[in-house]
Amino acid sequence: MEWKFYHRMMRNHLGAELYQHSLGVAETAADLALRYRGDRLRAYLAGLLHDYGKVYSSSELRSKAEQMGLRLDRVSLEEKGLLHAPVGAALLPIEVGVTDSAVLKAVAYHTTGRPGASLMEKVLYLADIIEPGRDFEGVEGLREIARTDLERALLAAVEHTIQRVLQRGFMLHPRSVRFRNSLLAGLRKNGG
Ligand code: FE
Numbered sequence: 001m002e003w004k005f006y007h008r009m010m011r012n013h014l015g016a017e018l019y020q021h022s023l024g025v026a027e028t029a030a031d032l033a034l035r036y037r038g039d040r041l042r043a044y045l046a047g048l049l050h051d052y053g054k055v056y057s058s059s060e061l062r063s064k065a066e067q068m069g070l071r072l073d074r075v076s077l078e079e080k081g082l083l084h085a086p087v088g089a090a091l092l093p094i095e096v097g098v099t100d101s102a103v104l105k106a107v108a109y110h111t112t113g114r115p116g117a118s119l120m121e122k123v124l125y126l127a128d129i130i131e132p133g134r135d136f137e138g139v140e141g142l143r144e145i146a147r148t149d150l151e152r153a154l155l156a157a158v159e160h161t162i163q164r165v166l167q168r169g170f171m172l173h174p175r176s177v178r179f180r181n182s183l184l185a186g187l188r189k190n191g192g
């Protein structure tokens, strides 16, 4: 893996603040992957790259999506908070040469999650919310749960995200609701 290249490229691409966030997500994702028997280095890479699309404006993201022939649902197109994920994942192979499909999938779904998410997708989703730079009420508790129970931490993380989306008046992606319900169903089945 060309770590020097990826770090330098992302620092230039993202700027200091978003780069700092990405490093936090990368390290947290790597820790979670180690704890839950995932691929540590690829989780780190997914974390480092996950916000690649975030530097573009909504209209830039929409026109890039159109140029690439990316078919996206209404809600994703409306919310930049969602749109940067699928468009970033589609840009990475073209602009950076990243071809690892598990990494790209984790990037594509990092804003909504999805039922049937892979371990890498789960690890990235959670790392984005609990990385060391995050500071919201309850984040410490979330980090604590993440140390012992991935599924329960994910459920709490999705619920946090859904609540924030509602509070801010954004559109809620139906995939987030399905992700939440699938986590809940899994926990209930296992006697939670
Ligand atoms: Fe993001």
Ligand code: FE
Residues within 6 Å of the ligand: 021, 025, 050, 051, 128
């Ligand atoms: Fe992020």
